[in-house]
Amino acid sequence: MPPRQVKIGDAAAFAGCTPRAIRHYHEIGLLPEPARGGDGRRRYGYEDMIHLLWIRKMADAGIALDDIRKAFTTGTASAGAAGDADGVADGGEGIAGILDRLEETLAEQEAELRRQRTAVQRMRAEGSRMGLLSHFVTERLKNLPEGSLRQADLDVLLVTERIFSPLGAAVQAGRFVALAMHPRLREESDRVDAAEEALDDSVAVDDPRVAQVAAERHAFENALLAFIEESGMDKDDEALFDAWDASHPPAADDPEVCAVKRPPGSMGLFETIAKMPYDFSPARLRCMELAVELSAQEAAAT
Template structure:
C-alpha cells in the first residue's frame, strides 16, 4: 500500500505540545519533575519526541484532566516507560475519590449557605439555622443591622446556642417600641462615656445603674413572653446533640474574646463592671 503522507518519526517540542493539548512550557516542567524522560536531541540540539514520548504525554494529560496531581502521576508511573502502573494508579485514584467526596460535601455546604443568605438576607443568612429559625417570626426589617452584627460576633465566640439565646433579647426589643427606645437611650448614654470621660466621673455609676435597671425590665419582658422557657428548650436540644456547633469554633470563648477588638473607653468598661456588680446583688 502506497502512503501519500508519512508522518515524521520524531517531532519538535512545539508539535508534541500541540498534539498532546498542552504547552512547551508544561512539557519542560514535566522534564524537570522527572515525570517525562528527556528525549534525544537532533543535530540542532533541540529535543525530538517519538511515539513512546507522545503516549506518555497523552497519559499525563488525561490523568491531569481527571484531577490527579503531577506528583501522584509521577508516582503512578513508577518505572513503567509508557504508562502508569496499575497498582500505583489504583491507589492514586482511591485518594482522589476521597478528596472529591470531601469537595462535593463542601460545595453542598457552600451552596446551602448561599441559598440561606438569599432567603434570609445577606446578613441574617450568615447566622446558623438555629439562630435564624428563632428570628423567623419577626417581620422583615424588624431587626437592625447592629443587632445582626452582634449576633454574628456572639455566635463566633459562644456558638449557635449563645447566639440563639441572645436572639431572644432582640425579639423582645423588636416587638416593643417603648422598650427599644429605652434601650437606645441607655446605649447612647454608655457611648457618651468616651475617652474624654474620667473613670471616676459621676456619670459612670449613674449610667451603670440605668443599665442595670433596664436589664431587669428587659428580663421581665422576656420572661413574660415565654422566652425563658424557649431558652430552656434550646439548652435541652444542645444537651441532646440536636444543635450542632456549625464547625465554627476552633478556639475557646476565652481565646476568642482575647482576639476580638473593641472600642470601649476605660470609663465605659468601668460602667459595665459596675452594672455587672449591681446585677450580682439581685
C-alpha cells in the first residue's frame, strides 16, 4: 500500500526538484505549509503533491514563481471544464495574461539566440576577433592578404564602430585596405605613429618636435588620400553610404534624415567619446590639433 503522507525528501524526489526548492515555495507563499507529523517534520499528502507537480510543470515552462503564485490565487482553473478553486487561474490577469508575457519573452530570447548563433558562425568563418565586428565592416576586409591586418587595426575598428557606428568603421576600414595594398605607405604610417607615441609627458607642448610630427602626420594623410583617390577606392566609400542608406531607410516623419540610427539604449557620439579613455599626453594632443589646423588651412587655400 502506498503511504498516505510522505516526507519532504520523498516529495521532492517524486516531483523532480529538491527539498530546498520546496522550502522556498513555502517561504514565498506558493505552496501552503502542510501538516507536520509527531516528529515536527512536514508531511505531504495527495493534494500537496498535486499542487507541487503543477508548480513544477509551470516552472519548467518558464513561468516565473511570482506569476505562478498569482495564477494559483487569482481565479479558477479550466481544462475544458470548470476547475478547482485551488487550481490555476484563467481569469483576469491569470494564466492567459501570464502566457502572453511569457511568449513575448521567449520570442525575444529566441531572437537573441539567433543573433548569438550567427555571431559564433561568423567568428568561425572569419576569425575570432574579426568575426565580432559588424558584417558591414568585415565585408570590406574579406579580400585582404593574410597577415596584412594587424591586431591594432582591429582594435581601432572596434572603437570606431562603437563611436561612429558600423558605417564609420567600414569607411575607416578602407584606410587599412589602402595600407595593405601599399607597403611603403604602411611603413610611413608606422613611422609617424611611432613619432606621435614618442610625444609623451616628458615632451613640452611648445617643443619643436610637436610641430614637426604634426607636419609629418599631415603629409602622410595627404599621401594616403591621394593613393585612395588614384586607386578608385573613394568610390567604394560612396557605395558604402548607398548600401547603408538602403538598409537603414529613415522614417517618413524623421527630420534628421541624415542621422545614423542608434540602437535603443546606446550612447550618443559625444557621450561615447567622453567615456573612452585615451592616454595622450598634452604634447600629443597639441600635435593632433596642429595637424587638423594644417588640413584646414590647406582646404581654405584650395
